[in-house]
Amino acid sequence: MSYVITIAGGGSGHTPGILLTALRYRKEFLINEIRLYDTDEVRNEDMRIIMDFLLKREHEDVKLVATSDPKDAFTGCDFIFSQIRVGGMEMRELDEKIPLKYGLVGQETCGLGGFAYGMRTMKGFTEMVGFIQQYPPDAWILNYTNPETIVSETVRRQFPNIKIINACDMTIGIEMLLERSFGYDRKNLVATYYGLNHFGWYHDIYDVTKGRDVMPEILEKIKQQGFNTEGTEPSWAHTWNIMADMQRVFPDNLMNNYLQYYLFPDKIVESANPTYTRANEIMDGRNKTIKENVAKIQENRDLDTIDYKSVAHGQYIVEMAMSIIHNQNKRFMLIVPNMGAIPNLRPDAVVEIPCYVNAKGVEPISLRFDIPDFQKGLMEAQVAAEKLLVDAFFENSYQKALEAFTLNQTVPNATVAKNVLDDFIAANGDYWVNLK
Template sequence: MKKNVVTIAGGGSGYTPGILLTVLKFKEEFPLKEIRLYDIDEQRNSDMGIIVDFLLKKQRPDVKLTVTQDPETAFTGCDFVFSQIRAGGMKMREKDEKIPLKYGLVGQETCGLGGFSYGMRSMKSFLEMVGFIEKYAPNAWILNYTNPESIIAESVRRKFPNIKIINACDQTISIEELLDKSFGYDRKNFIAQYYGLNHFGWYKEIYDVTRGKDILPEIIEKIKKQGLDVSGMEPSWAHTYNVMTDMVREFFPKYLPNNYLQYYLYEDRALEKENPNYTRANEVMDSRLKKIKDTVAEIKANPNLDTIDYATESHGLYIVEMAISILHNKNDRFMLIVPNKGAIPNLRPDAVVEIPCYVNAKGVEPVSMREGIPDLHKGMMEAQVAAEKLLVDAFFEHSYQKALEAFALNQTVPNATIAKKILNEFIEVNGDYWVELK
């Protein structure tokens, strides 16, 4: 079987070692010839190159490693692009989170106005990269983790309608793994019916193949009575899942919500634990990014180390399993972000939705939600879709008015006055990361 060339775009990310180790784990199913790390941040890419080189020498010295800032070198002849780029890095994420908090609104990297700020940066950087891929590797599959996924998917759909891309988010995997941990299930036995937008959805059914029935009603009752097991989690994530438990108990008697819905429905509780001077971005800088620096120093001080503190994880497994399903035409099932096109029949067809899909050599085949969705969910999704489409309009049309409309319509925003103040501040701090708005 042909050996594959994989380019990790955003190669300096702290998630890169987990992705690599997962690829190496599937030696037979996913034969590997070369790993390329591509990142515009030379220092971060160089640091990660040291870590990846160490792992390859320990496990697969036959695999070539390329570390580059040059798109032609990164993409020419590659088979897969695993994308996890973060335009502006953690410093701009910090601004995305702290500026809305200054006005008493949710400060979060993908939700609310921080997510819209990040979306404007991501569209500019991501579409430029897709242009490089179209030029240098037109037959490559792009498996995308870059956020905000719905906004990225909508912008790519408009500019590169024929590019081979699959947009995926592993948050549903995290939720299902938490159900396993909390109540003793095995998510490998789940056939889930889920619908929504990225970080904005609901489980309608979780069919357990070993029990031959939908166990979602049972799961909801257990959550109501016992809560979710958040032991061992970072405090910010534990709070998120505790609020998710409250949503189930107080507002969703039949459906299991994505925990990110707290930012739209329980904004007051989401804000309770927020420190406007120390946000999730600061946590990541002090943990995941520091770990990279510490690991590089450890390798440099002792090149004969036996091991380093990185392992395979669900984040890496999800994207690698998609690649394997393409390579072997497996028709495995994933939650993916795709154009609606009637999959949710009572939702506008041009929405970009997150639903179950089968993945094979041809690409993605969505599962239809034949009977439609409830009005509450539909109404929330319609408003969010409209706001996101206005933001994408603003990007392509360089329209300040469309950006303002998008900000004002965002469901975390109480009025247009605050929307305009935050938009103006984001325009100033983002500078050339955004397109010019007129």
């Protein structure tokens, strides 16, 4: 059987990696049509040109469509791979720079920048899910769209029966870092992880070749050696170095690197350039490369320098699709309602935990242990702040938004929370719901 997939946010620089990963599994996941859906028609057309080039280079006979029309994008498709970025890099730049103006963490998914992005994404994502429910109601949405926990909570409330799996590839990134740094093979690791999206910890990491939990030795290696950042782009090398420092301060569990924004916001702000953030790096790097590659293809020159590869981002989402199609019951770290999986955390929290994926969808794994008070306290404050933000979206409530901003753990007081909130309201305009 062959499948039609729609990549929502088709203009993203991650799209070629998804394609090339899917082509690696063409026998198990035969695709006859790929649709690129994006509201930014220029970026979508640029990516169509690149994708067409890659398909021809790989000698693949796959129909390719680029569209901004949701009916054309979704009607009759089997899977939607969602990676939309409402507002694009231009709004991400403001997400990062407005908090920094007040001495707060400026980041795309964490802190108040993440909340601003969340408010935009809730509006754009629910509109898209409404289209999907109308045109291909039986299609699976495999969602990478951030901020994942906020998106998941929003969809759960408005579309409780939609077929969606919310996933993040950051745990793969961490496990690949362990491979590169210490020689472990990720395929031989069975990890137990818990938390919220971009806000979690490993409880244990079982190596099937050794027959034991190797997390204690991993933690000791991090303490003694740090991570291998050779060949890593500077911003990520900096991230991994901070993560190693975090592990030395909190040595009991391997943690998600994004916790740096909540545990050490002072260091993050101190090292940040408020006039040139990660968004600027991407605009001057990945996005510029897309334009350059389009020009090379159109001018038929230097084609051998166009270098796209299958990467972890694509691997995770393609493997989920195959686990559904072939009822493989593979294990992934996914974002799901808690419902007792973490026994001592509120049941209505949206958590990231190990799950099995099969033809029925997602089956979460119950952890059967209580998480420590330190981690529980951090998580419950974050859950409450995120739920208040989703309340603000559905209720058009300025008060709930202010409470969410004030409770965010990167914020020292309500005065600065209100100042940042008011700046974001002015900057986002119609991207946000009208808060009253």
